[in-house]
Amino acid sequence: SETIVANVASQELARAGFAVAPEVVARFFAGRRPTDMLADIEAATKRQLPPNFAASLASATLRRLRAELRATAHVEHALTWLRGPKCVASSSPLDRVRASLDATGLMRFFDPYLFSANDVPNGKPAPDLFLYVAAKMRVQPSECIVVEDSPAGVSAAHAAGMVPIGFIGGSHTNPNLGAQLTQAGARAVIADMRALKSTVVALRGF
Numbered sequence: 001s002e003t004i005v006a007n008v009a010s011q012e013l014a015r016a017g018f019a020v021a022p023e024v025v026a027r028f029f030a031g032r033r034p035t036d037m038l039a040d041i042e043a044a045t046k047r048q049l050p051p052n053f054a055a056s057l058a059s060a061t062l063r064r065l066r067a068e069l070r071a072t073a074h075v076e077h078a079l080t081w082l083r084g085p086k087c088v089a090s091s092s093p094l095d096r097v098r099a100s101l102d103a104t105g106l107m108r109f110f111d112p113y114l115f116s117a118n119d120v121p122n123g124k125p126a127p128d129l130f131l132y133v134a135a136k137m138r139v140q141p142s143e144c145i146v147v148e149d150s151p152a153g154v155s156a157a158h159a160a161g162m163v164p165i166g167f168i169g170g171s172h173t174n175p176n177l178g179a180q181l182t183q184a185g186a187r188a189v190i191a192d193m194r195a196l197k198s199t200v201v202a203l204r205g206f
Helices: 002-015 022-029 034-045 055-067 075-081 096-105 128-137 153-159 177-184 195-202
Strands: 089-090 114-116 145-148 163-167 188-190
Touching: 002 034, 002 055, 022 034, 034 055, 055 096, 089 096, 089 128, 089 195, 096 114, 096 128, 128 153, 145 153, 145 195, 153 163, 153 177, 153 188, 163 177, 163 195, 177 188, 188 195
Parallel strands: 089 114, 145 163, 163 188
Antiparallel strands: none
């Protein structure tokens, strides 16, 4: 979803008079909360976004996700194999999480265990969301494996004492992403969801 989200954000920001390229959105804000992104843009430009901008951006993003989002290749296979408790711990608002899972046909793997960083004081790269989710799922952070495709997400999982697996098979991947995820704390990096099973097995002794 990151490529779609970055394009929509860039377009909506341009309409509001803020020139921010999609590549810049993806580079600095992938994996982070929309509210944090908007606050950082206002701070960097020393300008205020229109009062209704957050709502307009959210609405435009939902429309595009419902129309264009497709599941990552082989993710259904990977989720079918992972038979233990699974959840989504996302920087996105819950309505966006639900729209994404509905559009990709993956809701059945996670419902009702959907969590948003809007429920905690600090978004990724802070560990708040992952620690909150572990408590809700009644598991120790050290028992959790997190699959993340952004440095902010990997950093958050690492700070929470979890085992992060970096994923570089998304549409927003760049040549440096694998190294960035490793630097952020990923214990392994995969480019294909078919490799998730063997990677989880290898990390079980963590």
